[in-house]
Amino acid sequence: xxxxxxxxxxxxxxxxxxxxxxxxxxxxxxxxxxxxxxxxxxxxxxxxxxxxxxxxxxxxxxxxxxxxxxxxxxxxxxxxxxxxxxxxxxxxxxxxxxxxxxxxxxxxxxxxxxxxxxxxxxxxxxxxxxxxxxxxxxxxxxxxxxxxxxxxxxxxxxxxxxxxxxxxxxxxxxxxxxxxxxxxxxxxxxxxxxxxxxxxxxxxxxxxxxxxxxxxxxxxxxxxxxxxxxxxxxxxxxxxxxxxxxxxxxxxxxxxxxxxxxxx
Amino acid sequence: xxxxxxxxxxxxxxxxxxxxxxxxxxxxxxxxxxxxxxxxxxxxxxxxxxxxxxxxxxxxxxxxxxxxxxxxxxxxxxxxxxxxxxxxxxxxxxxxxxxxxxxxxxxxxxxxxxxxxxxxxxxxxxxxxxxxxxxxxxxxxxxxxxxxxxxxxxxxxxxxxxxxxxxxxxxxxxxxxxxxxxxxxxxxxxxxxxxxxxxxxxxxxxxxxxxxxxxxxxxxxxxxxxxxxxxxxxxxxxxxxxxxxxxxxxxxxxxxxxxxxxxxxxxxxxxxxxxxxxxxxxxxxxxxxxxxxxxxxxxxxxxxxxxxxxxxxxxxxxxxxxxxxxxxxxxxxxxxxxxxxxxxxxxxxxxxxxxxx
Numbered sequence: 228x229x230x231x232x233x234x235x236x237x238x239x240x241x242x243x244x245x246x247x248x249x250x251x252x253x254x255x256x257x258x259x260x261x262x263x264x265x266x267x268x269x270x271x272x273x274x275x276x277x278x279x280x281x282x283x284x285x286x287x288x289x290x291x292x293x294x295x296x297x298x299x300x301x302x303x304x305x306x307x308x309x310x311x312x313x314x315x316x317x318x319x320x321x322x323x324x325x326x327x328x329x330x331x332x333x334x335x336x337x338x339x340x341x342x343x344x345x346x347x348x349x350x351x352x353x354x355x356x357x358x359x360x361x362x363x364x365x366x367x368x369x370x371x372x373x374x375x376x377x378x379x380x381x382x383x384x385x386x387x388x389x390x391x392x393x394x395x396x397x398x399x400x401x402x403x404x405x406x407x408x409x410x411x412x413x414x415x416x417x418x419x420x421x422x423x424x425x426x427x428x429x430x431x432x433x434x435x436x437x438x439x440x441x442x443x444x445x446x447x448x449x450x451x452x453x454x455x456x457x458x459x460x461x462x463x464x465x466x467x468x469x470x471x472x473x474x475x476x477x478x479x480x481x482x483x484x485x486x487x488x489x490x491x
Numbered sequence: 492x493x494x495x496x497x498x499x500x501x502x503x504x505x506x507x508x509x510x511x512x513x514x515x516x517x518x519x520x521x522x523x524x525x526x527x528x529x530x531x532x533x534x535x536x537x538x539x540x541x542x543x544x545x546x547x548x549x550x551x552x553x554x555x556x557x558x559x560x561x562x563x564x565x566x567x568x569x570x571x572x573x574x575x576x577x578x579x580x581x582x583x584x585x586x587x588x589x590x591x592x593x594x595x596x597x598x599x600x601x602x603x604x605x606x607x608x609x610x611x612x613x614x615x616x617x618x619x620x621x622x623x624x625x626x627x628x629x630x631x632x633x634x635x636x637x638x639x640x641x642x643x644x645x646x647x648x649x650x651x652x653x654x655x656x657x658x659x660x661x662x663x664x665x666x667x668x669x670x671x672x673x674x675x676x677x678x679x680x681x682x683x684x685x686x687x688x689x690x691x692x693x694x695x696x697x698x699x700x701x702x703x704x705x706x707x708x709x710x711x712x713x714x715x716x717x718x719x720x721x722x723x724x725x726x727x728x729x730x731x732x733x734x735x736x737x738x739x740x741x742x743x744x745x746x747x748x749x750x751x752x753x754x755x756x757x758x759x760x761x762x763x764x765x766x767x768x769x770x771x772x773x774x775x776x777x778x779x780x781x782x783x784x785x786x787x788x789x790x791x792x793x794x795x796x797x798x799x800x801x802x803x804x805x806x807x808x809x810x811x812x813x814x815x816x817x818x819x820x821x822x823x824x825x826x827x828x829x830x831x832x833x834x835x836x837x838x839x840x841x842x843x844x845x846x847x848x
Contacts, residue, residue, distance in 0.1 A: 286803055286816060288754060291745050292735045301735030358833070360840060400760075404709065404719050417710050421791040422721075422761035423804050427815050430803065434819025438826050445830045449837060 257369050259333050260465040263326045267319055268462055271383075274316040275436060278390075281309035282433055286426075310398065317391045333370045340380045347373050350476065366476035367456055369467055375446070382439030386432060393429040397422070495541035498575060498700075502537075505573065512537075515570065519697055522565050522690070524716070533701050543700050544599050544607040546638055547581035550631040551624045551658045551667050552613025556649040557583050559686035563693040564773040571693050575700055579607075582626075593627050596634075600641050608699065609642035611635065611652045615673055616665035623665035632673065639674045644705055646680045646695065647671065650788060653681035653713075660794035661807065671712065678705055681712040683764075685788035690769050691717045711791070713763065722759035722785050725767040728752065746782060756800040757784030764789040 260268075284305050292299040327335045341347045350366065351373035357365040358374070366372065371379060396415035399408035400422060419425045451458040456475075457468045469475070496504075502512055516533040520526070525533075549557075561568050561584075572578050578585075579599045585592060599607055613631075616623035621630030639645060647670045650656040658667035671679045682695055695714055698706050706714040723729065731737070732751040739745055739754055753760070759767070762785050766777040778785055784800075787793040796804040803814035813821075 283816070288735060288737055291737050291739065291750060296730040296734040296736055299734035299736065303733040303735075305735075360836060400721060401724070403724075404715065413710060421793075421796075422763075423758070423787065423790065423793075423796045426761060427804055427806065430815030430819065434815065434822060437819065438822055441823065441826050441830065445834070449834065453837060453841060 255469045257467050258465055259369060259461060259467045261326070261330050261334060262465070263322070264330065264334050265462055265465055267323045267326070270319050271316065271323075274312045274319065275440065277312040278309060278316060279433055279437055281305050281312065282430075285309060286430060313391075313394055313398070316387070317395070320387050320391060336370050336376055337379055338384050339376070351377055365454055367454075367469060367473055368477050369475045370477060378439060378442065382436055382443075386436050386439070390429065390432045390436065393419075393425050393432065396425055397429060497540055498537035498542050501542055501577075515566075519566060519701065523694060523698055523701075536701055536703070540700075540703065542575075542577045543643075544577040544579045544603050545610055545696070546579060546596060546599060546607055546642075547584075547610040547612065548631075548635060548638060549582055549626070550611065550613030550615050550635065550651070551665070552649070552651050554583060554612070555686040556612045556651075556692070557581075559684075559689045560648075560692045561689075562772065563689035565690055566693055566697060568689070568693065571696065576608075576696060596638060600638065604641045606643055607641070608644055608646060608696075609638055609677075610646040610648055610696075611670050612648040613651045614655060614659070614667050614669055616658070616667045617673075618664065618666040623667075635670070635673065639677055642677055644678045644680065644699070645670060645674060646682060646699075647712075648682055648692065649687055650683045650685045650790075650793070653683040654791040654793075656685055657794050660792075679712055680705055680708065680714060683713065683718075683789040683791075685793075687789070688717075688765055688769050688771060691765055709763075717765040717769070718763045718789070720763065722762045722764055722767045722779070726759050726779060727767065728779060741782075749782075752779060752782075752784035753802060755784055756798060756802060758787030758790070758793070758796075758799070759785040762787040762790050 285302075288302060288305075292301050324338070327338050353362060354365060354372045354374040356362045370376075392412060392415055395408050395412040399406060399411075399413050400416070402408045404413070416422055416425055419428060447458045447462075450456075451460075455470045455473070457466070457470075461467045499512065502515075503509075507515075513530070513534060516537065517527070517530050520529045520533055563571065566575075572584070580592065580595050582588075582592060585595075587595070613624075615621060615630070615632040615635050617632065621632040624631040626634050647653045651658065651667075652670045655663070655667055655669050658665065659669070671681070680695060680699075682692060684691070691714075694717065695706060698714075698716075706716060709715050709718060723732070726732075728749060728751045731749070732753055736748075736750045737745060737754040738750045738752050741755060751757070757779065759779060766785070767779065770777045770780070786799045787796065790796070795807065798805060798812070801814065803816060805812045805814055806818060
């Protein structure tokens with residue numbers, strides 16, 4: 228497996244000109260997430276929120292509305308918002324896939340699962356041990372740490388495909404036979420058995436992504452506070468800043484000897 | 492059986508005038524939703540084509556398909572059985588019994604080799620060497636395989652033959668198996684439903700005999716003309732669904748007002764059938780019209796997709812009755828608790844090593 232982050236020389240704050248050197252502790256700043264990645268991240272986060280809330284309400288509708296049916300369209304609006312957000316989610320995902328092809332190497336990480344890379348697995352377990360309080364210090368990463376990459380790959384890369392495919396299959400039932408949704412995704416219904424099972428799996432998919440979101444937000448906030456690199460602000464500014472002098476683990480080509488070399 | 496008679500000859504022999512015959516052709520065209528220009532074609536087909544024999548076998552089933560079939564109003568089942576098709580074997584309807592009845596099977600199979608339609612009601616159980624369903628002293632599986640060998644096409648009547656239905660519900664002790672998993676080398680038309688609508692049954696059979704071809708099928712092998720839309724898509728209570736007006740419990744104000752039955756488990760949104768358009772008993776009513784949700788009887792595995800009174804189906808793998816949202820909420824609470832504990836430990840650790848990092 229190719230290294231996730233091929234060697235990028237550490238930029239000093241003066242060179243990069245983006246970090247705040249005034250604090251004194253920020254020794255390095257590296258531009259990690261390009262604009263399309265950051266825009267996608269926040270649009271996607273909003274889409275997932277809207278899709279989850281409306282999706283839940285489609286399965287568990289609000290209390291009945293009073294008055295004539297002709298005067299109400301609540302369920303219709305909720306479903307409309309769900310479908311509109313779903314299109315944004317799906318088109319955003321295609322755009323993000325495209326950016327993985329043309330963007331920097333950090334943009335590709337979401338779609339990579341280096342299954343055959345033993346070194347990667349080693350660092351994944353090291354990261355897991357740090358979360359279990361068995362390691363004193365986590366490694367530093369310019370991009371995602373292996374544990375984060377692992378969960379993002381399954382929950383967001385694979386999870387989005389699953390939700391888009393099952394979602395459009397369900398949508399095709401309303402769009403009708405012969406619609407493009409039916410031609411592209413209609414085969415999913417008999418694959419699962421019948422429509423009911425697709426609904427059930429679509430629900431479970433939502434919960435899987437929501438569990439990821441809970442862990443993701445917690446880990447990001449916690450890392451921002453406790454670890455030695457910026458996390459949340461990075462997804463806003465695109466710049467990863469490091470709070471101490473140690474070189475990130477994924478900075479160089481994977482030569483363990485290089486790690487621990489002090490730069491500052 | 493002498494020479495092969497045409498439909499028309501049979502009808503004339505039964506004293507039907509040509510005028511009545513042509514009227515009948517028009518009615519058939521109307522019933523199939525065809526334009527008037529198709530009437531001469533139907534008449535021509537019935538004058539020239541030999542009557543197609545239909546062999547109707549019964550496996551593991553409850554005869555509800557036959558019960559439904561004999562209630563067909565458009566066309567009347569007597570016209571279908573006596574004039575249109577040659578129902579040469581149907582152990583429930585036929586007059587003869589025992590060896591005489593069984594002998595007809597062999598006779599038709601030989602005389603109309605590759606030219607008869609096999610209609611199957613029910614399905615074969617494969618466990619215990621098929622001993623759970625014995626017809627004429629032999630396992631039904633054997634009879635099915637034998638008759639299917641030279642059939643032109645197979646109609647799977649009802650959810651039993653199409654998908655397995657109640658006898659194939661978990662844990663399926665007899666291993667009741669839908670027809671298409673046993674017979675794999677013949678065109679199979681699935682007409683699911685428990686039972687299927689009478690007019691759908693006669694409509695499918697009329698189409699096949701009139702045009703001498705199987706109707707256009709969807710991905711799951713069901714005729715598109717009756718199974719291309721969900722109950723939900725043509726439900727007369729659909730406006731209440733879109734408005735967000737639901738029956739919350741049976742006999743509440745919403746139920747009296749005829750609101751949507753979605754919240755009390757209606758499976759209309761996941762069920763493909765013609766109930767909301769063709770309806771039952773000469774178009775009198777259908778389950779939703781009578782105030783009960785659809786149970787999804789024409790869908791694969793509907794017995795295992797309960798409850799029929801909840802929107803989301805139970806996920807049986809968890810051993811208890813739980814749906815996706817209950818499982819998801821439990822998991823979210825679990826993960827949330829772990830995170831809270833983790834955050835607490837993290838804060839403690841940080842306090843311990845203050846200034847370290």
